[in-house]
Amino acid sequence: MSDATSMRAALLPAPGTPLRVVELDLAAPGPGEVLVRLRSSGVCQDDLNLLDGTVDVPAPVVPGHEGAGVVEALGEGVQGLAPGDHVALSWAPYCGRCEECLRDLPHLCGTAWPLMLAGGLLDGTTRLRFGGAEVHHYCFLSTFAERAVVPARSCVQIPADVPFEVAALLGCAVTSGVGAVWRTAGVRPGERVAVIGTGGTGLSAVMGAVASGASQVIAVDRRHERLERAQQLGASAVVVWQGEPEQVAEAVVSASGGGVDYAIDCTGRPGPMRAAFLSTRKRGAAVMAGIPRAEAELTVPARSIPRMERRVLGSIYGSARPDRDFPLILDAYRRGRLPLDRLISHRLSLDEVGVGIDAVRSGDATRVVLDLGGDA
Ligand SMILES: [Zn+2]
Ligand SMILES: [Zn+2]
Known part of the structure:
Protein backbone atom coordinates (compact mmCIF):
# COMPACT_ATOMS: atom_id res chain seq x y z
CA MET A 1 0.00 0.00 0.00
CA ILE A 158 -12.10 9.04 -26.66
CA PRO A 159 -10.83 11.89 -28.87
CA ALA A 160 -9.08 14.61 -26.86
CA ASP A 161 -11.39 17.34 -28.21
CA VAL A 162 -14.55 15.85 -26.66
CA PRO A 163 -15.52 17.73 -23.47
CA PHE A 164 -15.18 15.51 -20.39
CA GLU A 165 -18.71 16.40 -19.27
CA VAL A 166 -20.14 15.00 -22.51
CA ALA A 167 -17.91 11.93 -22.38
CA ALA A 168 -19.02 11.25 -18.81
CA LEU A 169 -22.66 11.03 -19.84
CA LEU A 170 -21.83 8.26 -22.30
CA GLY A 171 -21.20 6.10 -19.26
CA CYS A 172 -24.87 5.59 -18.40
CA ALA A 173 -27.72 7.86 -19.54
CA VAL A 174 -26.71 8.49 -23.14
CA THR A 175 -25.77 4.92 -23.93
CA SER A 176 -28.88 3.55 -22.18
CA GLY A 177 -31.15 5.90 -24.17
CA VAL A 178 -29.46 6.00 -27.57
CA GLY A 179 -28.68 2.27 -27.33
CA ALA A 180 -32.33 1.40 -26.57
CA VAL A 181 -33.21 3.01 -29.93
CA TRP A 182 -30.19 2.01 -32.01
CA ARG A 183 -29.40 -1.41 -30.60
CA THR A 184 -32.33 -2.91 -28.66
CA ALA A 185 -35.06 -1.61 -30.99
CA GLY A 186 -32.97 -1.06 -34.13
CA VAL A 187 -35.24 1.78 -35.25
CA ARG A 188 -35.24 2.26 -39.02
CA PRO A 189 -35.93 5.43 -41.01
CA GLY A 190 -39.64 6.20 -41.19
CA GLU A 191 -40.61 4.25 -38.07
CA ARG A 192 -42.57 5.87 -35.26
CA VAL A 193 -41.15 6.11 -31.77
CA ALA A 194 -42.58 7.18 -28.41
CA VAL A 195 -40.40 7.85 -25.37
CA ILE A 196 -42.00 7.76 -21.93
CA GLY A 197 -40.07 9.58 -19.21
CA THR A 198 -37.78 12.32 -20.50
CA GLY A 199 -34.93 12.57 -17.99
CA GLY A 200 -31.37 12.07 -19.22
CA THR A 201 -31.99 8.57 -20.61
CA GLY A 202 -35.33 9.51 -22.21
CA LEU A 203 -33.97 12.65 -23.87
CA SER A 204 -31.05 10.59 -25.15
CA ALA A 205 -33.58 8.17 -26.64
CA VAL A 206 -35.39 11.12 -28.26
CA MET A 207 -32.13 12.32 -29.82
CA GLY A 208 -31.23 8.78 -30.89
CA ALA A 209 -34.64 8.35 -32.57
CA VAL A 210 -34.34 11.69 -34.38
CA ALA A 211 -30.84 10.74 -35.57
CA SER A 212 -32.18 7.37 -36.81
CA GLY A 213 -34.66 9.10 -39.12
CA ALA A 214 -37.80 8.15 -37.18
CA SER A 215 -40.79 9.79 -38.88
CA GLN A 216 -42.37 10.63 -35.52
CA VAL A 217 -40.85 10.97 -32.08
CA ILE A 218 -43.45 11.47 -29.37
CA ALA A 219 -42.26 12.44 -25.90
CA VAL A 220 -44.37 11.66 -22.82
CA ASP A 221 -43.78 13.12 -19.36
CA ARG A 222 -45.62 14.71 -16.44
CA ARG A 223 -43.50 17.83 -16.52
CA HIS A 224 -44.05 20.53 -19.12
CA GLU A 225 -40.51 21.89 -18.97
CA ARG A 226 -39.12 18.45 -19.80
CA LEU A 227 -41.45 18.13 -22.76
CA GLU A 228 -40.31 21.54 -23.96
CA ARG A 229 -36.73 20.34 -23.83
CA ALA A 230 -37.73 17.18 -25.73
CA GLN A 231 -39.22 19.35 -28.46
CA GLN A 232 -36.07 21.46 -28.62
CA LEU A 233 -34.16 18.22 -29.15
CA GLY A 234 -36.37 17.18 -32.04
CA ALA A 235 -39.50 15.47 -30.63
CA SER A 236 -42.27 15.90 -33.20
CA ALA A 237 -45.11 15.80 -30.65
CA VAL A 238 -45.55 15.68 -26.89
CA VAL A 239 -48.12 14.08 -24.60
CA VAL A 240 -48.54 15.25 -21.03
CA TRP A 241 -48.93 12.30 -18.67
CA GLN A 242 -52.41 12.69 -17.18
CA GLY A 243 -54.74 10.09 -15.71
CA GLU A 244 -54.38 6.36 -16.27
CA PRO A 245 -51.97 4.49 -18.57
CA GLU A 246 -54.89 3.74 -20.95
CA GLN A 247 -55.60 7.45 -21.47
CA VAL A 248 -51.94 8.28 -22.01
CA ALA A 249 -51.61 5.44 -24.52
CA GLU A 250 -54.72 6.66 -26.34
CA ALA A 251 -53.16 10.10 -26.64
CA VAL A 252 -49.96 8.58 -28.06
CA VAL A 253 -51.91 6.41 -30.50
CA SER A 254 -53.86 9.45 -31.64
CA ALA A 255 -50.79 11.72 -31.88
CA SER A 256 -48.97 9.10 -33.94
CA GLY A 257 -51.85 8.33 -36.28
CA GLY A 258 -52.48 4.78 -35.07
CA GLY A 259 -49.74 3.71 -32.67
CA VAL A 260 -45.94 3.57 -32.68
CA ASP A 261 -43.45 0.94 -33.81
CA TYR A 262 -41.43 1.34 -30.63
CA ALA A 263 -42.52 2.77 -27.29
CA ILE A 264 -39.51 3.19 -25.03
CA ASP A 265 -40.18 3.31 -21.29
CA CYS A 266 -37.42 5.03 -19.34
CA THR A 267 -39.23 5.16 -15.98
CA GLY A 268 -39.22 1.52 -14.83
CA ARG A 269 -42.66 2.03 -13.27
CA PRO A 270 -45.49 -0.40 -14.07
CA GLY A 271 -47.99 2.30 -15.14
CA PRO A 272 -45.78 3.91 -17.79
CA MET A 273 -44.55 0.47 -18.88
CA ARG A 274 -48.17 -0.56 -19.48
CA ALA A 275 -48.79 2.71 -21.33
CA ALA A 276 -45.77 1.95 -23.52
CA PHE A 277 -47.17 -1.45 -24.45
CA LEU A 278 -50.63 0.00 -25.20
CA SER A 279 -49.08 2.74 -27.38
CA THR A 280 -47.73 0.26 -29.94
CA ARG A 281 -49.31 -0.59 -33.26
CA LYS A 282 -49.32 -4.00 -34.95
CA ARG A 283 -45.88 -5.69 -34.76
CA GLY A 284 -44.85 -2.85 -32.44
CA ALA A 285 -42.61 -3.34 -29.41
CA ALA A 286 -42.49 -1.82 -25.96
CA VAL A 287 -38.83 -1.37 -25.04
CA MET A 288 -38.29 -1.47 -21.28
CA ALA A 289 -35.21 0.64 -20.54
CA GLY A 290 -36.04 1.75 -16.97
CA ILE A 291 -35.26 -0.54 -14.04
CA PRO A 292 -38.37 -1.51 -12.04
CA ARG A 293 -38.28 -2.26 -8.33
CA ALA A 294 -37.69 -5.91 -7.48
CA GLU A 295 -41.33 -6.61 -6.60
CA ALA A 296 -42.90 -4.80 -9.61
CA GLU A 297 -45.22 -6.72 -11.96
CA LEU A 298 -46.39 -5.71 -15.44
CA THR A 299 -49.95 -6.40 -16.64
CA VAL A 300 -50.78 -6.18 -20.34
CA PRO A 301 -53.66 -7.47 -22.49
CA ALA A 302 -52.36 -10.89 -23.51
CA ARG A 303 -54.55 -11.42 -26.53
CA SER A 304 -53.06 -8.45 -28.35
CA ILE A 305 -49.64 -10.13 -28.24
CA PRO A 306 -50.53 -12.79 -30.85
CA ARG A 307 -53.37 -10.87 -32.48
CA MET A 308 -51.29 -7.74 -33.06
CA GLU A 309 -47.88 -9.41 -32.88
CA ARG A 310 -46.97 -6.96 -30.15
CA ARG A 311 -43.67 -7.52 -28.35
CA VAL A 312 -41.92 -6.55 -25.14
CA LEU A 313 -38.14 -6.04 -25.32
CA GLY A 314 -35.86 -5.61 -22.31
CA SER A 315 -32.98 -3.14 -22.62
CA ILE A 316 -30.11 -2.82 -20.17
CA TYR A 317 -27.34 -0.34 -21.00
CA GLY A 318 -29.01 0.08 -24.38
CA SER A 319 -27.90 -3.46 -25.34
CA ALA A 320 -24.69 -1.60 -26.21
CA ARG A 321 -21.04 -2.59 -26.45
CA PRO A 322 -19.25 0.43 -25.05
CA ASP A 323 -16.01 -0.14 -26.97
CA ARG A 324 -17.99 -0.18 -30.22
CA ASP A 325 -20.83 2.21 -29.37
CA PHE A 326 -19.13 5.04 -27.40
CA PRO A 327 -17.08 6.00 -30.50
CA LEU A 328 -20.16 5.80 -32.76
CA ILE A 329 -22.20 7.98 -30.41
CA LEU A 330 -19.36 10.50 -30.07
CA ASP A 331 -18.95 10.61 -33.83
CA ALA A 332 -22.64 11.53 -34.16
CA TYR A 333 -22.14 14.15 -31.42
CA ARG A 334 -19.15 15.68 -33.22
CA ARG A 335 -21.17 15.88 -36.44
CA GLY A 336 -24.01 17.66 -34.64
CA ARG A 337 -26.46 14.76 -35.00
CA LEU A 338 -26.63 14.08 -31.23
CA PRO A 339 -26.39 17.38 -29.31
CA LEU A 340 -25.48 15.61 -26.07
CA ASP A 341 -24.18 18.75 -24.34
CA ARG A 342 -27.75 20.05 -24.28
CA LEU A 343 -28.66 17.36 -21.73
ZN1 LIG B 1 -27.06 5.33 -14.32
ZN1 LIG C 1 -18.52 -12.50 -19.23
Whole structure:
Protein backbone atom coordinates (compact mmCIF):
# COMPACT_ATOMS: atom_id res chain seq x y z
CA MET A 1 0.00 0.00 0.00
CA SER A 2 3.06 2.24 -0.09
CA ASP A 3 2.00 3.57 -3.50
CA ALA A 4 -1.52 4.53 -2.42
CA THR A 5 -2.64 8.04 -3.38
CA SER A 6 -4.80 10.30 -1.29
CA MET A 7 -7.77 11.97 -2.97
CA ARG A 8 -11.04 13.70 -2.26
CA ALA A 9 -14.24 11.76 -2.80
CA ALA A 10 -17.90 11.77 -1.75
CA LEU A 11 -18.36 8.91 0.72
CA LEU A 12 -21.69 7.31 1.57
CA PRO A 13 -21.13 5.95 5.12
CA ALA A 14 -24.46 4.07 5.12
CA PRO A 15 -27.74 4.13 3.14
CA GLY A 16 -29.99 6.98 4.24
CA THR A 17 -27.12 9.15 5.52
CA PRO A 18 -25.78 12.25 3.74
CA LEU A 19 -22.73 12.08 1.49
CA ARG A 20 -19.50 13.35 3.09
CA VAL A 21 -16.68 14.78 0.98
CA VAL A 22 -13.54 13.33 2.62
CA GLU A 23 -9.91 12.36 1.91
CA LEU A 24 -9.71 8.67 0.91
CA ASP A 25 -6.77 6.39 0.15
CA LEU A 26 -6.72 4.86 -3.30
CA ALA A 27 -4.38 1.90 -3.87
CA ALA A 28 -2.33 1.54 -7.05
CA PRO A 29 -4.00 -0.29 -9.96
CA GLY A 30 -3.63 -4.08 -9.87
CA PRO A 31 -3.27 -6.36 -12.90
CA GLY A 32 -5.76 -5.41 -15.61
CA GLU A 33 -6.65 -2.15 -13.86
CA VAL A 34 -6.18 1.53 -14.67
CA LEU A 35 -5.75 4.63 -12.50
CA VAL A 36 -7.80 7.49 -13.94
CA ARG A 37 -7.69 11.17 -12.98
CA LEU A 38 -11.43 11.85 -13.16
CA ARG A 39 -12.48 15.16 -14.69
CA SER A 40 -16.26 14.92 -14.80
CA SER A 41 -19.02 12.74 -13.36
CA GLY A 42 -22.72 12.65 -14.06
CA VAL A 43 -25.26 12.17 -11.27
CA CYS A 44 -27.76 9.45 -12.19
CA GLN A 45 -31.02 8.21 -10.72
CA ASP A 46 -29.23 4.94 -9.88
CA ASP A 47 -26.93 6.87 -7.54
CA LEU A 48 -30.03 7.99 -5.64
CA ASN A 49 -31.15 4.38 -5.38
CA LEU A 50 -27.78 3.61 -3.81
CA LEU A 51 -28.14 6.51 -1.38
CA ASP A 52 -31.63 5.35 -0.44
CA GLY A 53 -30.57 1.73 0.02
CA THR A 54 -32.73 0.27 -2.78
CA VAL A 55 -29.58 -1.06 -4.51
CA ASP A 56 -27.86 -3.89 -2.64
CA VAL A 57 -24.27 -2.64 -2.76
CA PRO A 58 -22.48 -2.75 0.60
CA ALA A 59 -21.58 0.51 2.39
CA PRO A 60 -19.45 2.44 3.02
CA VAL A 61 -19.22 3.18 -0.69
CA VAL A 62 -18.27 5.96 -3.09
CA PRO A 63 -21.19 6.45 -5.55
CA GLY A 64 -21.01 7.61 -9.15
CA HIS A 65 -21.03 5.52 -12.32
CA GLU A 66 -20.84 8.10 -15.14
CA GLY A 67 -17.31 9.36 -15.48
CA ALA A 68 -14.58 10.51 -17.81
CA GLY A 69 -10.99 11.54 -17.28
CA VAL A 70 -7.34 11.03 -18.13
CA VAL A 71 -5.32 7.82 -17.70
CA GLU A 72 -2.58 8.32 -15.08
CA ALA A 73 -1.15 4.84 -14.60
CA LEU A 74 -1.62 1.30 -15.84
CA GLY A 75 -1.60 -1.94 -13.85
CA GLU A 76 0.25 -5.01 -15.02
CA GLY A 77 -0.75 -6.44 -18.38
CA VAL A 78 -2.93 -3.54 -19.57
CA GLN A 79 -2.59 -3.01 -23.29
CA GLY A 80 -3.97 -0.46 -25.72
CA LEU A 81 -3.97 2.46 -23.26
CA ALA A 82 -1.27 4.91 -22.21
CA PRO A 83 -0.93 7.63 -19.57
CA GLY A 84 -2.45 10.84 -20.93
CA ASP A 85 -5.20 9.08 -22.90
CA HIS A 86 -8.67 10.52 -22.46
CA VAL A 87 -11.23 7.88 -21.52
CA ALA A 88 -14.96 7.55 -20.93
CA LEU A 89 -15.84 4.92 -18.34
CA SER A 90 -18.32 2.08 -18.73
CA TRP A 91 -19.97 0.44 -15.72
CA ALA A 92 -20.24 -2.79 -17.69
CA PRO A 93 -16.79 -4.36 -17.98
CA TYR A 94 -16.94 -7.98 -19.11
CA CYS A 95 -14.90 -11.13 -18.68
CA GLY A 96 -14.88 -12.27 -22.32
CA ARG A 97 -15.17 -15.92 -21.24
CA CYS A 98 -18.60 -16.58 -19.70
CA GLU A 99 -21.60 -17.95 -21.56
CA GLU A 100 -23.10 -14.49 -22.14
CA CYS A 101 -19.82 -13.02 -23.36
CA LEU A 102 -19.43 -15.96 -25.76
CA ARG A 103 -22.99 -15.31 -26.94
CA ASP A 104 -21.83 -11.79 -27.85
CA LEU A 105 -23.82 -10.24 -24.97
CA PRO A 106 -20.99 -8.67 -22.95
CA HIS A 107 -23.37 -6.16 -21.33
CA LEU A 108 -25.02 -9.16 -19.63
CA CYS A 109 -21.66 -10.69 -18.53
CA GLY A 110 -22.35 -13.38 -15.94
CA THR A 111 -19.02 -12.77 -14.20
CA ALA A 112 -19.16 -8.99 -13.84
CA TRP A 113 -22.74 -8.57 -12.62
CA PRO A 114 -22.45 -10.46 -9.30
CA LEU A 115 -19.09 -8.78 -8.61
CA MET A 116 -20.60 -5.35 -9.28
CA LEU A 117 -23.25 -5.94 -6.62
CA ALA A 118 -20.56 -7.11 -4.18
CA GLY A 119 -18.89 -3.67 -4.34
CA GLY A 120 -15.37 -4.70 -5.33
CA LEU A 121 -13.44 -4.70 -8.60
CA LEU A 122 -13.23 -7.75 -10.88
CA ASP A 123 -11.02 -9.66 -8.40
CA GLY A 124 -13.60 -9.06 -5.65
CA THR A 125 -11.40 -6.71 -3.60
CA THR A 126 -11.50 -2.94 -3.16
CA ARG A 127 -8.83 -0.26 -3.77
CA LEU A 128 -10.53 2.34 -1.54
CA ARG A 129 -9.89 2.95 2.16
CA PHE A 130 -11.03 5.53 4.67
CA GLY A 131 -9.25 5.71 8.02
CA GLY A 132 -7.82 2.24 7.35
CA ALA A 133 -11.27 0.65 6.78
CA GLU A 134 -12.40 -0.81 3.45
CA VAL A 135 -14.66 1.31 1.25
CA HIS A 136 -16.61 -0.27 -1.63
CA HIS A 137 -16.74 0.67 -5.28
CA TYR A 138 -19.99 1.37 -7.10
CA CYS A 139 -20.36 -0.26 -10.51
CA PHE A 140 -16.54 -0.76 -10.61
CA LEU A 141 -16.16 3.03 -11.00
CA SER A 142 -17.04 5.30 -8.00
CA THR A 143 -16.82 8.52 -9.99
CA PHE A 144 -17.80 11.01 -7.25
CA ALA A 145 -14.06 11.36 -6.68
CA GLU A 146 -10.92 12.99 -8.03
CA ARG A 147 -9.46 9.64 -9.05
CA ALA A 148 -10.55 6.04 -9.59
CA VAL A 149 -8.96 2.66 -10.11
CA VAL A 150 -11.13 0.79 -12.60
CA PRO A 151 -11.00 -2.36 -14.76
CA ALA A 152 -9.19 -1.72 -18.05
CA ARG A 153 -12.32 -3.02 -19.80
CA SER A 154 -14.26 -0.11 -18.31
CA CYS A 155 -12.04 2.37 -20.18
CA VAL A 156 -12.95 3.46 -23.69
CA GLN A 157 -10.51 5.88 -25.29
CA ILE A 158 -12.10 9.04 -26.66
CA PRO A 159 -10.83 11.89 -28.87
CA ALA A 160 -9.08 14.61 -26.86
CA ASP A 161 -11.39 17.34 -28.21
CA VAL A 162 -14.55 15.85 -26.66
CA PRO A 163 -15.52 17.73 -23.47
CA PHE A 164 -15.18 15.51 -20.39
CA GLU A 165 -18.71 16.40 -19.27
CA VAL A 166 -20.14 15.00 -22.51
CA ALA A 167 -17.91 11.93 -22.38
CA ALA A 168 -19.02 11.25 -18.81
CA LEU A 169 -22.66 11.03 -19.84
CA LEU A 170 -21.83 8.26 -22.30
CA GLY A 171 -21.20 6.10 -19.26
CA CYS A 172 -24.87 5.59 -18.40
CA ALA A 173 -27.72 7.86 -19.54
CA VAL A 174 -26.71 8.49 -23.14
CA THR A 175 -25.77 4.92 -23.93
CA SER A 176 -28.88 3.55 -22.18
CA GLY A 177 -31.15 5.90 -24.17
CA VAL A 178 -29.46 6.00 -27.57
CA GLY A 179 -28.68 2.27 -27.33
CA ALA A 180 -32.33 1.40 -26.57
CA VAL A 181 -33.21 3.01 -29.93
CA TRP A 182 -30.19 2.01 -32.01
CA ARG A 183 -29.40 -1.41 -30.60
CA THR A 184 -32.33 -2.91 -28.66
CA ALA A 185 -35.06 -1.61 -30.99
CA GLY A 186 -32.97 -1.06 -34.13
CA VAL A 187 -35.24 1.78 -35.25
CA ARG A 188 -35.24 2.26 -39.02
CA PRO A 189 -35.93 5.43 -41.01
CA GLY A 190 -39.64 6.20 -41.19
CA GLU A 191 -40.61 4.25 -38.07
CA ARG A 192 -42.57 5.87 -35.26
CA VAL A 193 -41.15 6.11 -31.77
CA ALA A 194 -42.58 7.18 -28.41
CA VAL A 195 -40.40 7.85 -25.37
CA ILE A 196 -42.00 7.76 -21.93
CA GLY A 197 -40.07 9.58 -19.21
CA THR A 198 -37.78 12.32 -20.50
CA GLY A 199 -34.93 12.57 -17.99
CA GLY A 200 -31.37 12.07 -19.22
CA THR A 201 -31.99 8.57 -20.61
CA GLY A 202 -35.33 9.51 -22.21
CA LEU A 203 -33.97 12.65 -23.87
CA SER A 204 -31.05 10.59 -25.15
CA ALA A 205 -33.58 8.17 -26.64
CA VAL A 206 -35.39 11.12 -28.26
CA MET A 207 -32.13 12.32 -29.82
CA GLY A 208 -31.23 8.78 -30.89
CA ALA A 209 -34.64 8.35 -32.57
CA VAL A 210 -34.34 11.69 -34.38
CA ALA A 211 -30.84 10.74 -35.57
CA SER A 212 -32.18 7.37 -36.81
CA GLY A 213 -34.66 9.10 -39.12
CA ALA A 214 -37.80 8.15 -37.18
CA SER A 215 -40.79 9.79 -38.88
CA GLN A 216 -42.37 10.63 -35.52
CA VAL A 217 -40.85 10.97 -32.08
CA ILE A 218 -43.45 11.47 -29.37
CA ALA A 219 -42.26 12.44 -25.90
CA VAL A 220 -44.37 11.66 -22.82
CA ASP A 221 -43.78 13.12 -19.36
CA ARG A 222 -45.62 14.71 -16.44
CA ARG A 223 -43.50 17.83 -16.52
CA HIS A 224 -44.05 20.53 -19.12
CA GLU A 225 -40.51 21.89 -18.97
CA ARG A 226 -39.12 18.45 -19.80
CA LEU A 227 -41.45 18.13 -22.76
CA GLU A 228 -40.31 21.54 -23.96
CA ARG A 229 -36.73 20.34 -23.83
CA ALA A 230 -37.73 17.18 -25.73
CA GLN A 231 -39.22 19.35 -28.46
CA GLN A 232 -36.07 21.46 -28.62
CA LEU A 233 -34.16 18.22 -29.15
CA GLY A 234 -36.37 17.18 -32.04
CA ALA A 235 -39.50 15.47 -30.63
CA SER A 236 -42.27 15.90 -33.20
CA ALA A 237 -45.11 15.80 -30.65
CA VAL A 238 -45.55 15.68 -26.89
CA VAL A 239 -48.12 14.08 -24.60
CA VAL A 240 -48.54 15.25 -21.03
CA TRP A 241 -48.93 12.30 -18.67
CA GLN A 242 -52.41 12.69 -17.18
CA GLY A 243 -54.74 10.09 -15.71
CA GLU A 244 -54.38 6.36 -16.27
CA PRO A 245 -51.97 4.49 -18.57
CA GLU A 246 -54.89 3.74 -20.95
CA GLN A 247 -55.60 7.45 -21.47
CA VAL A 248 -51.94 8.28 -22.01
CA ALA A 249 -51.61 5.44 -24.52
CA GLU A 250 -54.72 6.66 -26.34
CA ALA A 251 -53.16 10.10 -26.64
CA VAL A 252 -49.96 8.58 -28.06
CA VAL A 253 -51.91 6.41 -30.50
CA SER A 254 -53.86 9.45 -31.64
CA ALA A 255 -50.79 11.72 -31.88
CA SER A 256 -48.97 9.10 -33.94
CA GLY A 257 -51.85 8.33 -36.28
CA GLY A 258 -52.48 4.78 -35.07
CA GLY A 259 -49.74 3.71 -32.67
CA VAL A 260 -45.94 3.57 -32.68
CA ASP A 261 -43.45 0.94 -33.81
CA TYR A 262 -41.43 1.34 -30.63
CA ALA A 263 -42.52 2.77 -27.29
CA ILE A 264 -39.51 3.19 -25.03
CA ASP A 265 -40.18 3.31 -21.29
CA CYS A 266 -37.42 5.03 -19.34
CA THR A 267 -39.23 5.16 -15.98
CA GLY A 268 -39.22 1.52 -14.83
CA ARG A 269 -42.66 2.03 -13.27
CA PRO A 270 -45.49 -0.40 -14.07
CA GLY A 271 -47.99 2.30 -15.14
CA PRO A 272 -45.78 3.91 -17.79
CA MET A 273 -44.55 0.47 -18.88
CA ARG A 274 -48.17 -0.56 -19.48
CA ALA A 275 -48.79 2.71 -21.33
CA ALA A 276 -45.77 1.95 -23.52
CA PHE A 277 -47.17 -1.45 -24.45
CA LEU A 278 -50.63 0.00 -25.20
CA SER A 279 -49.08 2.74 -27.38
CA THR A 280 -47.73 0.26 -29.94
CA ARG A 281 -49.31 -0.59 -33.26
CA LYS A 282 -49.32 -4.00 -34.95
CA ARG A 283 -45.88 -5.69 -34.76
CA GLY A 284 -44.85 -2.85 -32.44
CA ALA A 285 -42.61 -3.34 -29.41
CA ALA A 286 -42.49 -1.82 -25.96
CA VAL A 287 -38.83 -1.37 -25.04
CA MET A 288 -38.29 -1.47 -21.28
CA ALA A 289 -35.21 0.64 -20.54
CA GLY A 290 -36.04 1.75 -16.97
CA ILE A 291 -35.26 -0.54 -14.04
CA PRO A 292 -38.37 -1.51 -12.04
CA ARG A 293 -38.28 -2.26 -8.33
CA ALA A 294 -37.69 -5.91 -7.48
CA GLU A 295 -41.33 -6.61 -6.60
CA ALA A 296 -42.90 -4.80 -9.61
CA GLU A 297 -45.22 -6.72 -11.96
CA LEU A 298 -46.39 -5.71 -15.44
CA THR A 299 -49.95 -6.40 -16.64
CA VAL A 300 -50.78 -6.18 -20.34
CA PRO A 301 -53.66 -7.47 -22.49
CA ALA A 302 -52.36 -10.89 -23.51
CA ARG A 303 -54.55 -11.42 -26.53
CA SER A 304 -53.06 -8.45 -28.35
CA ILE A 305 -49.64 -10.13 -28.24
CA PRO A 306 -50.53 -12.79 -30.85
CA ARG A 307 -53.37 -10.87 -32.48
CA MET A 308 -51.29 -7.74 -33.06
CA GLU A 309 -47.88 -9.41 -32.88
CA ARG A 310 -46.97 -6.96 -30.15
CA ARG A 311 -43.67 -7.52 -28.35
CA VAL A 312 -41.92 -6.55 -25.14
CA LEU A 313 -38.14 -6.04 -25.32
CA GLY A 314 -35.86 -5.61 -22.31
CA SER A 315 -32.98 -3.14 -22.62
CA ILE A 316 -30.11 -2.82 -20.17
CA TYR A 317 -27.34 -0.34 -21.00
CA GLY A 318 -29.01 0.08 -24.38
CA SER A 319 -27.90 -3.46 -25.34
CA ALA A 320 -24.69 -1.60 -26.21
CA ARG A 321 -21.04 -2.59 -26.45
CA PRO A 322 -19.25 0.43 -25.05
CA ASP A 323 -16.01 -0.14 -26.97
CA ARG A 324 -17.99 -0.18 -30.22
CA ASP A 325 -20.83 2.21 -29.37
CA PHE A 326 -19.13 5.04 -27.40
CA PRO A 327 -17.08 6.00 -30.50
CA LEU A 328 -20.16 5.80 -32.76
CA ILE A 329 -22.20 7.98 -30.41
CA LEU A 330 -19.36 10.50 -30.07
CA ASP A 331 -18.95 10.61 -33.83
CA ALA A 332 -22.64 11.53 -34.16
CA TYR A 333 -22.14 14.15 -31.42
CA ARG A 334 -19.15 15.68 -33.22
CA ARG A 335 -21.17 15.88 -36.44
CA GLY A 336 -24.01 17.66 -34.64
CA ARG A 337 -26.46 14.76 -35.00
CA LEU A 338 -26.63 14.08 -31.23
CA PRO A 339 -26.39 17.38 -29.31
CA LEU A 340 -25.48 15.61 -26.07
CA ASP A 341 -24.18 18.75 -24.34
CA ARG A 342 -27.75 20.05 -24.28
CA LEU A 343 -28.66 17.36 -21.73
CA ILE A 344 -26.67 19.16 -19.06
CA SER A 345 -28.83 21.32 -16.80
CA HIS A 346 -26.49 21.72 -13.78
CA ARG A 347 -22.71 22.07 -13.50
CA LEU A 348 -21.45 21.69 -9.91
CA SER A 349 -18.27 21.02 -7.95
CA LEU A 350 -17.59 17.87 -5.92
CA ASP A 351 -18.35 19.86 -2.75
CA GLU A 352 -21.78 20.68 -4.17
CA VAL A 353 -22.68 17.02 -4.77
CA GLY A 354 -25.55 17.29 -2.27
CA VAL A 355 -27.11 20.09 -4.35
CA GLY A 356 -26.84 17.86 -7.40
CA ILE A 357 -28.49 14.94 -5.61
CA ASP A 358 -31.39 17.19 -4.58
CA ALA A 359 -31.79 18.47 -8.16
CA VAL A 360 -32.00 14.91 -9.48
CA ARG A 361 -34.38 13.84 -6.72
CA SER A 362 -36.76 16.76 -7.31
CA GLY A 363 -36.85 16.10 -11.05
CA ASP A 364 -35.53 19.61 -11.77
CA ALA A 365 -32.36 18.29 -13.36
CA THR A 366 -32.07 16.86 -16.84
CA ARG A 367 -28.47 15.95 -16.11
CA VAL A 368 -26.20 17.12 -13.32
CA VAL A 369 -22.46 16.98 -13.96
CA LEU A 370 -19.76 17.37 -11.32
CA ASP A 371 -16.60 19.16 -12.38
CA LEU A 372 -13.86 17.18 -10.61
CA GLY A 373 -11.08 19.67 -11.27
CA GLY A 374 -7.68 18.88 -12.70
CA ASP A 375 -5.63 20.54 -15.42
CA ALA A 376 -7.41 22.36 -18.20
ZN1 LIG B 1 -18.52 -12.50 -19.23
ZN1 LIG C 1 -27.06 5.33 -14.32
